[in-house]
Amino acid sequence: MTVKTEAIGKRYAPVSYLVGREKIREYAAAVGETNPLHLDPAAARAAGYADVVAPPMFAVVYQAPSVMPALFDPEVGIDFAHLVHAGQEFRWERVVVAGEELATVTTVADVAEKGGMGFYEFDAVTTDGDGATVVQGRWKMLVRGG
């Protein structure tokens, strides 16, 4: 297969996400979290947080609305029938709590072809209302040769 590398470096407009208490609780339940910081506003407040704390991997929820349009971008040209999520990285600067409004910017970090497969990497950086970085994600996709 051949890959299109023109999109490397392409940067998409910021996508905002308002973190909700019930969304955190729904996510926490789905991944089996039992820490009351994620589920009980009173417990979170007692620990010094304004509201329930998002589990670290909740980053996928607020980054996905920024990353998915990049994956579907025709200029990137991913063949969805053969798409595999190959790897994922996150670096957290701090935890996120319900009520925060975040913004995520995605960049096409790399597109390469190796051994008949396409490798696509996307960087997603999430910032808070003050512009400080909250989370950096790297989404690694693989397209099997079709």
Added chain:
Amino acid sequence: MARLEPGQQLPPLRTTPDRYLTVRYAGASGDFNPIHIDEEYARSVGLPGRILHGLWSMAQVARAQTEAAGGPEKLRALSVQFRGMGVPEREVEVTGTVERVEDGVAIVRAEARQGDVRIVRNAIAEIALD
């Protein structure tokens, strides 16, 4: 809370995703790819049946770290590779070992398996120590 010293193993995390876990996780995460929620569709694209979301399995690896470390704020970084496919109704086990400690951060190597199938491999976590 586990002592995070070089060579120390994290307490293993074991959980069995029930039959409808992938449906709840799809709703919670927003990832509605039918390979995770539609048995017939999954078979039509050559899979044995519905498979777990890789990011759900990664969340189990993350939970093993935060439970061992004593809180979500301790997890500074996590990188993983997805390889074997996870399936519902089969126990997932996450194991990990502290590889080294440097500048107040424990570096943990971890993986998640279902029986002999490694569904998350080469996981590396950075955990802040107090």
